[in-house]
Amino acid sequence: MAADMKAAQQADDDLQPETGWRARLEQYGRPLMAVFTLVVFAAVGLAIYRLTEEVSYDDVVAAMSTTGIDQIGLAILFTVLSFLSLCLYDWNAMAFIGRKRPFPEVALTAFSAYAVGNAAGFGMLSGGAIRYRSYSRAGLGPDDIGRVIAFVTLSFSLGLAAVTALSLIPMSGEIAPLIGIDPNWLRGIAIVMLAGFALLVIIGERRSLTFAGVTLRLADSLTLSRQFLVTVADLAFSASVVYALLPEQAAISWPAFFAIYSIAIGIGVLSHVPAGIGVFETVIIASLGPTTNVDAVLASLVVYRLIYYVLPLVIAIILVTFTELRHVAKTPALAGVGRTASRISPALLAALAVILGTMLIFSSVTPTPESYLELLQGIVPLSVVEGAHFFSSLLGLLLVIAARGLAQRLDGAWWAATVGSAFALVLALLKAFAIFEAGALGVLLIGLVSSKRLFVRPASLFRQALTTSWLTAIAVICLGACFLLFFVYRDVDYSHALWWDFEFSEEAPRSLRAMLGLTVFASAVAILSLLRPAAPAVTPSSPEDVDKAVAILKRYDVADSNLVRTGDKAVMFSPDGEAFLMYGKQGRSWIAFLDPVGPKKSRDELVWQFVEAARLAGCRAVFYQASPQLLPAIADAGLQAFKLGELATVDLSRFELKGGKWANLRQTASRAERDGLSFEIIPVEGVPAVLEDLRAVSDGWLAQHRTKEKGFSLGAFTDDYMLAQPVIVLRFEGQIVAFANILVTDTKVEASIDLMRFSPEAPKGSMDYLFVSLLTHLRGEGYQHFNLGMAPLSGLSRREVAPVWDRIANTFYEHGERFYNFKGLRAFKSKFHPEWQPRYLAVSGGLSPVIALLDATLLIGGGLKGVVKK
Known part of the structure; x- marks a missing residue:
């Protein structure tokens, strides 16, 4: 194992000069785009400021009133x-x-x-x-x-x-x-x-x-x-x-x-x-x-922005709230509408929280109508108005920050948004009798309360790292508030005394103090996000982690999850310790192999946990060979899935060598037995006795194919890994000429194999005979399915409306035989008449799917040299 790790590290070191430019592009691409956005917005703000030099805020308000x-x-x-x-x-x-x-x-x-x-x-x-x-x-x-x-x-x-x-x-x-x-x-x-x-x-x-x-x-x-x-x-x-x-x-x-x-x-x-x-x-x-x-x-x-942008969002929230209260979902014909509302409710509430947070921030730098001030002066003390004005801007910032957590269904974000909107509603009335503002906050509050059951993720809002896009949005909002402040009070001469002027009639000082508080707290949020301690390095799992993961996987039906036994992948456990996920790092990609293993609730939470951990480390989260069952959780986490290939699964209850469609395999098995081949299933306790014979076959196979051990989604021949599971061997004239290690769990629902190796002395058709013998044995042992593994890039859409990803993948599938035997692998698996199930690569959009697939390939091959040299 140590030698394998050293070789992988050397390959990774060799890779660095060739990927440096790509790493730098990925590292600085988003910050540069954020800077570009802020520069454009600042230029636009200056342009508007100059275009409206002859316009006052009172003129605009008067025009709106007409x-x-x-x-x-x-x-x-x-x-x-x-x-x-x-x-x-x-x-x-x-x-x-x-x-x-x-x-x-x-x-x-x-x-x-x-x-x-x-x-x-x-x-x-x-x-x-x-x-x-x-x-x-x-x-x-x-x-x-x-x-x-x-x-x-x-x-x-x-x-x-x-x-x-x-x-x-x-x-x-x-x-x-x-x-x-x-x-x-x-x-x-x-x-x-x-x-x-x-x-x-x-x-x-x-x-x-x-x-x-x-x-x-x-x-x-x-x-x-x-x-x-x-x-x-x-x-x-x-x-x-x-x-x-x-x-x-x-x-x-x-x-x-x-x-x-x-x-x-x-x-x-x-x-x-x-x-x-x-x-x-x-x-x-x-x-x-x-x-x-x-x-x-x-x-x-x-007014256009209010009607065309804010009003539809409020209506959407009302519709979703209506369905959440079960007024529509009880109607069978509209049950689908109720399900749709539940899926999109968190994102709608998050968007409304952003809009209302922005509204609170902007209202904190604009004056209150004089008639309302006169009314307030006779009801509440000045200190209450001053405090309401100042804290409204901070609550607006809180709503914008909480919006990201709402989109991720965090219970902490729900509490922050609910309490924040409730306080903001009260302060809106205390600072300016802002009825419209209070009404919109009331809609958000009702929507949050009615959708409480959707926010079930017990994650801390303050431990979430704000991404570049969210920090950019906060910066745009703060810049907008600054330009609005300068526009509203462009005729007020600045003096230091303004900061300490507390009067009902003095609006500019109140707005200045609110803007200062907003700037300080927004800057603190940005600094804490940018200077957050780096996530711990991704390291291979410890023996204790492997043992804990093995104890979990034995209770579930995913035979390939036994690859956690290789020890070359990091392991992440769900907060309740009932599920685990294995992953590796290549470049700026954190790549999870297969679905998380465990109960559904823990698996779904682990998806979020993995995505957030990758983002905290400044990397992209990738799910490699994700199943269709994981797609809803992946979609909720904001990732997109791209079809990677198809997994071949044999229904063992219907596997038998009778009938015309099995004729070729039946003849191959009969010929192999006539040639002197025999098979044997060696249980775990019997593997040590034949380990050196297996090693000789493995070394011969590697030398014949001029390749080296792979990793990540494939096992490697190591003592610990080979001794952990039973093995099927083929003997020819008393010598072991082929073997495969068998991956099983205690449920006996699914079985699979990982390493399949044979010596040059093995007769032709040995692999077919090995599979036929193994499937027959497993059927007799009561196993339900046999996992033949994935055929990469096969089964992708060839329709005229196929997306770009499918077209590129189909091109590789058709013309990439010099690099990988795509068609041959699918043809071999097709001999066993399997059921084909889709498998996906889940990642964020843009160029990420292509980069993530390249990183996964490098991770499996042990670096660029491993890929080039097979």
Whole structure:
């Protein structure tokens, strides 16, 4: 074992120079993107500040107060129509992949996904995460969910580009002066965009495009056209929301505004700023400012954000709360809606907590209306108002931080959000009689109380490491509060005396103190997250850990979990000690092998525990060969699953060498016996007597194949490992010429093998005879299934709507024989007529699946040299 560990370490050392650039890219990629986002947001904030130099906060509030009821009613109507259009994205995607679900379930999922995506738009609160959690528990596989998300994303992106281009051609003369670009340039850009869209339609008619050996299959022109109409309807209705709220003096036609709105949405998406906040407003103000009052435009955009972003999220929370209270779930026809609501409720509550936390922070740097102050002055003392104002901002920060824990269903986050929102509701009334603010907090509070049963993870909120995306979001919120403070009090001359001025009528000092407290506490949170002690290094398990894991695995049905006996993997136990997970580290990937072993509740908690531990160490969490049963827990933890291959399982109750389909194996077994082969099952206590004979066969096999011992998902020939389980051997002329160690558990539900090795003297067909003999013996012993192992990259989708991952994997499967015998391995397992079960690689999205698979390959091969040299 020591020699094996030394060899693996040497291989890993050899790997470092070749992976250094990738490690640095992974290490600094997200921080650089966070810095880019903050720089963009700061630039946008400065742009808005300069564009509104002639505007005061009172002007904006006055403009908002003049917004007519008819305007608000129209805006709400267009919002409803826009979200109905958005639901058609998912409905059409389901029809396109051939996996239709009841419309109420799809509509609730799509509505919630867009409500959360629009309002929060990052990390675990993205629309894609909502879809993954909901649809995975509704029976859709990861590849189907990936196709839905890809279909929706691509449809919107192409539709937005096409709509913008079509709008620019006739309206370029009207739009060009607004944004300071020559009309001919606008027309040229629009024509190029339309030409690209037309090319995609032509490709869609051909249904495929091959580039660099990779085939890209698109939807047919009818589907593209249908989705284009949906995008047009969505953008038209959402643009009409803003247009209905614009002041009457806005001298711009609806078609021209439609084009500007489309451009603003696109730039907001590209900026990577959460919800595009500030970026969208800058484009609109820069375009409309010269033609109308900026204060009226800014007021319209604030109301637009409330109606189109906050209102749908509140409605989604109300719908989910309604179902959680069992008013809908009791109806059989709508039972699916109730199940969907339970799946997405934590993410919805988390998104609303982010929005309301931001609202509390922003309200702490804005003044209270004078009439409310006069009323408060006669009811509560100044100290109460000052304290309420200050602590409201801190409670807002607490809600934003707790939101991440709510998305992860932490009971500590539930308590923090519940107590924080309750106190914030009281303080909202004490500081400013903020009825709207208190009402929104009341909705969150009711939603949290009604969904208490969903927050069952006994994990500490304060031990969770905030990820880069969450720290970026907090920084954006704090920067936004700073810009809002400077905008509101731009006419107030700064002096040190402001910090110590305590008067009912003095709003600027209160806002300054609240901003200071917010900055201090937000900085403390960021510093604690960034300077958190490094996670302990991943080290192989101790003998005590192995013994404890073996005691657990004996009670369950996963034969391959015996690979924990190799001792080359780290072991993580659930908090209750009833489940374990084995994993290794390669590069910046923590890779768990197989599902956790133990009772379901402990397994699900262990998934969260592993993901959080990997993130705390600054690494990605990866599940290698995850089963379909683990997918719901993986989806809840914010990971995506990509099909890795298929596992072959033989039903031993139906295994017999009678009948035509078994003729080849029957003949092979008979020939082997005629040639003098015989088999023997050696129990654990008999293995020491033949250990040296087995070692000779193993060494000969390694030398013949010019390879070395592997690891992680494969065992290695070591004394401790070989002596731990029974062995089947083949004898030829009295000598052992082949063997395999047998992996079993006490339940006798499943058996498997790991090491299969034979000497050059073994007759042809020895391996077939070994398997036939072993399966026959196991059936007689009462075992139910035999696990033949996984066929990598086999069984992936080949349909025209297959996701990119499947297409790349299929390319390797078809043309990668020089590196790995993909087809030959599946063909060998197929001899035994097994049932094929999918296995998955679970990881975060982006490039992570490819990098994680590369890391897993290196981990199994013992580094780059091990992979190259087999």
